[in-house]
Amino acid sequence: GAVVSQHPSRVICKSGTSVKIECRSLDFQATTMFWYRQFPKKSLMLMATSNEGSKATYEQGVEKDKFLINHASLTLSTLTVTSAHPEDSSFYICSAAMGPGGREQFFGPGTRLTVL
């Protein structure tokens, strides 16, 4: 149980285009989902927290107009990287927590974004 999927697993796009990444909880309802960014050989940096049906809460320094997050249902959150540039290339990982204040996060397998 508690499986989280991400799609796509890998995407290459041209500079200036937008890319959407999906995060789905497959066998549970996720009240809260989290989006992380991981640079090569670095730790995970929390970008934003999203609660179903409400606006995402972004961490300091994360551009909310560039990284659009939508959590339209209890099993799906999307991250859209708008007008992507090479510096947005990274590994993006989502996680999902069960219920309010869920103590444990279940992580997706990650999406490798390369912007040319």
Add this chain to the structure above:
Amino acid sequence: AQSVTQPDIHITVSEGASLELRCNYSYGATPYLFWYVQSPGQGLQLLLKYFSGDTLVQGIKGFEAEFKRSQSSFNLRKPSVHWSDAAEYFCAVGAPGGATNKLIFGTGTLLAVQP
């Protein structure tokens, strides 16, 4: 503010040797504590977690960790390392009681295993 320190960026051990990865945290109360493992290009796999109770926690793949409140530590141990344990290991801290339990990750320890 919460913080997590993993002092060892890179560790090399011989196969069959014991392993201890260090993790220290800063938090005003007892946090939730986690250890994750990540293979290259992969997501995170939970090894073990501590919420409360017995301070010695058993996890998957033969790993264990001990919560020591006096030292603000949650070190990960394995008595005999296998070559397949080579990976990046992350310690993470969560704050209990909040509406959303954000995790703060340490910088990670890269484990290499020598034959």
